[in-house]
Amino acid sequence: MMMILGIPAPLLFGQLLLGVVNGAFYALMSLGLAIIFGMLNIVNFAHGALFMLGAFTAWGLLNYAGIGYWWALLLAPLIVGAFGVLLERLFISKLYKLDHLYGLLLTFGLALILEGLVRNYYGSSGLPYRIPSQLQGAQNLGFMIMPNYRGWVVLAAIVMCVITWLVIEKTSIGAKLRAATENAPLVQSFGINVPLMITLTYGAGVALAAFAGVLAAPIYSVNPNMGANFIIVVFAVVVIGGMGSILGSIVTGFGLGIVEGLTRVFYPEGSATVIFVVMVIVLLARPAGLFGRAH
Amino acid sequence: MMGFSRPQTAAFWLMVAAIMIAPAILYPVFLMKVMCFALFACAFNLLIGYVGLGSFGHAAFFGMGAYITAYSAKAWGWTPEIAILAGGLVGGGLGLAFGWLAIRRQGIYFAMITLALAQMNYFLCTQWDFTGGEDGIQGVPRGNLFGLFSLKSDLAMYAVVAVIFVACFLLIHRIVHSPFGQVLKAIRENEPRATSLGYRTDDYKLMVFVLSAAIAGIAGGMKSLVFGIATLTDVNFPMSGEVILMALLGGMGTIFGPVVGAAIVITMQNYLAPFGAWVTVTQGVVFVVCVLAFRRGLIGELAARRRLSL
Numbered sequence: 001m002m003m004i005l006g007i008p009a010p011l012l013f014g015q016l017l018l019g020v021v022n023g024a025f026y027a028l029m030s031l032g033l034a035i036i037f038g039m040l041n042i043v044n045f046a047h048g049a050l051f052m053l054g055a056f057t058a059w060g061l062l063n064y065a066g067i068g069y070w071w072a073l074l075l076a077p078l079i080v081g082a083f084g085v086l087l088e089r090l091f092i093s094k095l096y097k098l099d100h101l102y103g104l105l106l107t108f109g110l111a112l113i114l115e116g117l118v119r120n121y122y123g124s125s126g127l128p129y130r131i132p133s134q135l136q137g138a139q140n141l142g143f144m145i146m147p148n149y150r151g152w153v154v155l156a157a158i159v160m161c162v163i164t165w166l167v168i169e170k171t172s173i174g175a176k177l178r179a180a181t182e183n184a185p186l187v188q189s190f191g192i193n194v195p196l197m198i199t200l201t202y203g204a205g206v207a208l209a210a211f212a213g214v215l216a217a218p219i220y221s222v223n224p225n226m227g228a229n230f231i232i233v234v235f236a237v238v239v240i241g242g243m244g245s246i247l248g249s250i251v252t253g254f255g256l257g258i259v260e261g262l263t264r265v266f267y268p269e270g271s272a273t274v275i276f277v278v279m280v281i282v283l284l285a286r287p288a289g290l291f292g293r294a295h
Numbered sequence: 296m297m298g299f300s301r302p303q304t305a306a307f308w309l310m311v312a313a314i315m316i317a318p319a320i321l322y323p324v325f326l327m328k329v330m331c332f333a334l335f336a337c338a339f340n341l342l343i344g345y346v347g348l349g350s351f352g353h354a355a356f357f358g359m360g361a362y363i364t365a366y367s368a369k370a371w372g373w374t375p376e377i378a379i380l381a382g383g384l385v386g387g388g389l390g391l392a393f394g395w396l397a398i399r400r401q402g403i404y405f406a407m408i409t410l411a412l413a414q415m416n417y418f419l420c421t422q423w424d425f426t427g428g429e430d431g432i433q434g435v436p437r438g439n440l441f442g443l444f445s446l447k448s449d450l451a452m453y454a455v456v457a458v459i460f461v462a463c464f465l466l467i468h469r470i471v472h473s474p475f476g477q478v479l480k481a482i483r484e485n486e487p488r489a490t491s492l493g494y495r496t497d498d499y500k501l502m503v504f505v506l507s508a509a510i511a512g513i514a515g516g517m518k519s520l521v522f523g524i525a526t527l528t529d530v531n532f533p534m535s536g537e538v539i540l541m542a543l544l545g546g547m548g549t550i551f552g553p554v555v556g557a558a559i560v561i562t563m564q565n566y567l568a569p570f571g572a573w574v575t576v577t578q579g580v581v582f583v584v585c586v587l588a589f590r591r592g593l594i595g596e597l598a599a600r601r602r603l604s605l
Contacts, residue, residue: 037403043403043406043407091583091587094587095586095587098590100402100403101343101349101402101403101406102586102590104349104351104403104406105539105543105582105585105586106582106583106586106587108536108539108582109578109579109580109581109582109583109585109586110579110583111579112536112575112576112578112579112582113575113576113579113580113583114579115572115575116572116573116574116575116576116577116578116579117572117576119571119572119575120571120572120573120576124572228532229414232410232411232414232532233411233414235407235410235411236407236411236414238407239400239404239407239408239411269422272418272421273415273418273419276411276412276414276415276418277415279408279411279412280396280412283396283399283400283408284396287399287400288400
């Protein structure tokens with residue numbers, strides 16, 4: 001068996017792949033948070049709950065309507081995104097003139113409501129969601145065995161990140177969005193409907209979280225708490241990367257997933273805390289974050 | 296008295312009277328729980344209400360206070376007052392480390408950093424031996440106060456908790472109304488201006504963060520002696536959420552608000568406990584309603600309507 005640094009190669013690459021899979025989720029989630037923060041100036045604490053809702057929507061589509069994984073991958077983000085639009089119109093839009101803190105408190109309250117409701121109706125033990133038949137099985141790559149579904153998650157997340165990046169950096173909608181992030185009143189004076197853009201931005205960020213949730217459904221069991229612990233790690237990722245840059249969020253997300261995977265190989269006890277330790281180091285060395293701008 | 300305004304003096308004596316009469320009517324353990332959490336909420340409020348620093352990780356200080364008090368009382372047989380003091384010291388020490396890191400960033404990042412550091416502390420608590428992992432530290436003896444007076448009876452324990460609560464409450468009031476407290480409020484209102492007036496605002500923020508964490512540690516320590524148990528629940532994130540809710544509901548930046556908020560939230564938990572996750576849903580609804588409809592909280596609204604400071 002091939003050994004690398006005294007570790008069997010299949011173990012090392014297996015954990016590395018797991019790390020990249022986690023990193024894919026961190027990237028998708030922190031990307032959504034960054035887009036929402038840029039436009040709405042609100043840190044969306046409900047992001048974890050909406051990620052969970054994405055997974056539950058996929059489960060519900062399958063069990064109540066017989067709609068399978070591939071359609072769920074499209075429909076769940078749309079449904080949850082529409083729900084996000086509703087949340088923005090009903091609640092979040094009332095807070096734009098207030099301190100950031102209230103946005104965090106409100107979305108935290110929304111997360112509690114969503115998680116509590118789901119727990120009431122579905123319990124907290126978790127529901128199984130099968131890997132779609134096309135993606136079952138695994139590939140032997142020689143140095144490791146790669147489960148097809150994990151490979152697909154990484155691929156899908158990268159494609160989604162690239163699409164998001166292209167939309168924001170290369171299209172006219174993205175240009176307007178970036179302009180409105182810099183100076184909303186000025187953009188509005190050009191006749192662009194900024195409030196609508198804000199609402200849709202929230203919907204899009206939420207849809208990204210739901211997309212991640214559907215991807216996660218077959219890997220983790222679908223349960224009401226799947227987002228709650230996740231969101232705290234994602235916050236640490238956001239502190240490390242800074243919310244100013246789209247590309248920064250993606251790179252930081254994947255990078256930290258890999259760091260976490262490697263820690264699981266070399267120092268398993270530290271795998272739960274390593275991201276927080278990295279956060280501490282970054283705060284000491286570069287308080288504004290790796291890609292952040294000091295304000 | 297002590298910088299209390301006249302209505303505050305009245306409210307203070309009302310509170311003291313309530314603390315003295317209440318055990319004749321209500322279950323003392325319930326009242327002690329309310330006082331422990333009221334003190335925790337007051338400590339949290341010291342940061343958010345008077346300096347504008349929103350910490351989302353206060354469970355770390357509360358929970359570590361609970362663990363240290365429980366461990367020193369059980370394993371080393373320390374007397375309750377020393378054990379609680381140790382809880383406060385460790386809470387403050389942890390606060391020094393967290394605060395030192397978190398004040399490097401402002402606003403929303405501050406909240407996220409405190410949250411992440413507290414989560415790291417939670418994971419460490421699941422791994423350390425002295426915390427007892429999933430079981431926590433159980434069967435913590437209340438011991439003898441000063442080695443003399445047994446606290447086995449609920450009323451004896453009640454008296455100790457009441458004295459510590461009132462003493463810390465007055466301490467917080469004193470901090471807020473001292474020249475130090477005035478600088479804190481200046482930082483809350485306009486930090487660059489406070490800096491330009493020659494105050495090292497970071498030092499002030501760190502000092503008050505440590506004070507707040509230490510008082511939270513004392514509150515946690517008391518709680519572990521009252522119930523004889525310290526567990527992972529005390530350090531976990533939902534605890535940080537609850538204390539935010541207490542301060543928000545009662546009124547951030549008022550002296551009495553967090554006390555009222557804590558009493559309501561604890562009562563709500565007691566009555567809703569049989570309904571499982573509805574507690575969470577209700578708390579979420581209270582959050583949303585408070586943020587949208589009355590951001591000043593119950594006491595804050597009352598004070599504003601009556602033009603009092605409470």
